[in-house]
Amino acid sequence: DVKVTQSSRYLVKRTGEKVFLECVQDMDHENMFWYRQDPGLGLRLIYFSYDVKMKEKGDIPEGYSVSREKKERFSLILESASTNQTSMYLCASGNSLLEHNEQFFGPGTRLTVL
Amino acid sequence: DQQVKQNSPSLSVQEGRISILNCDYTNSMFDYFLWYKKYPAEGPTFLISISSIKDKNEDGRFTVFLNKSAKHLSLHIVPSQPGDSAVYFCAASAEGGGADGLTFGKGTHLIIQP
Numbered sequence: 001d002v003k004v005t006q007s008s009r010y011l012v013k014r015t016g017e018k019v020f021l022e023c024v025q026d027m028d029h030e031n032m033f034w035y036r037q038d039p040g041l042g043l044r045l046i047y048f049s050y051d052v053k054m055k056e057k058g059d060i061p062e063g064y065s066v067s068r069e070k071k072e073r074f075s076l077i078l079e080s081a082s083t084n085q086t087s088m089y090l091c092a093s094g095n096s097l098l099e100h101n102e103q104f105f106g107p108g109t110r111l112t113v114l
Numbered sequence: 115d116q117q118v119k120q121n122s123p124s125l126s127v128q129e130g131r132i133s134i135l136n137c138d139y140t141n142s143m144f145d146y147f148l149w150y151k152k153y154p155a156e157g158p159t160f161l162i163s164i165s166s167i168k169d170k171n172e173d174g175r176f177t178v179f180l181n182k183s184a185k186h187l188s189l190h191i192v193p194s195q196p197g198d199s200a201v202y203f204c205a206a207s208a209e210g211g212g213a214d215g216l217t218f219g220k221g222t223h224l225i226i227q228p
Binding site (some may be wrong): 040 | 120123155197203217221
């Protein structure tokens with residue numbers, strides 16, 4: 001059974017803190033993605049990676065960075081958390097060989113920045 | 115500029131009836147279209163997809179229709195069941211875009227009433 005796991009379901013941080021969100025997939029997928037979901041805005045792509053040590057900016061990369069040192073792990077980093085980064089963060093993985101480019105999502109991390 | 119649009123934030127349907135969720139897109143480079151279902155506090159789960167070379171794809175109670183000339187697709191659920199109550203996201207990608215992430219609409223909250 002395919003699985004994407006995220007390190008925390010709920011996280012509360014203070015403004016200015018450095019925040020790490022971890023994501024691990026066990027499907028040997030090349031591609032991994034970070035999205036955020038906000039009410040009325042849907043899912044928006046922050047960063048993605050198509051290979052180890054490779055990263056590409058998505059639609060809203062400002063204030064975020066990523067790290068992919070191993071194929072199965074993709075980390076999202078908030079260098080200095082701000083209140084407008086309070087959101088649901090969703091990690092996904094996929095493979096270009098999958099029909100229709102489908103992606104598999106983790107359960108999400110609800111981050112609150114105070 | 116919103117490339118994938120779901121113009122109905124919510125939809126209420128009686129149990130046993132047909133649910134029709136609509137989605138419009140503007141980018142003619144999109145070749146694959148996907149529907150995801152999301153329950154609160156969970157990640158989205160893949161539901162059904164369609165390639166632009168087809169106009170219909172069916173999987174059990176779920177059927178997706180694509181009208182490429184109108185840049186419009188719809189998801190039909192029949193008969194609707196209480197467990198179908200969720201937020202449904204329409205998503206699109208370009209051929210070979212499996213590494214580039216999906217473009218999502220803002221979602222439609224489907225409520226199935228007993």
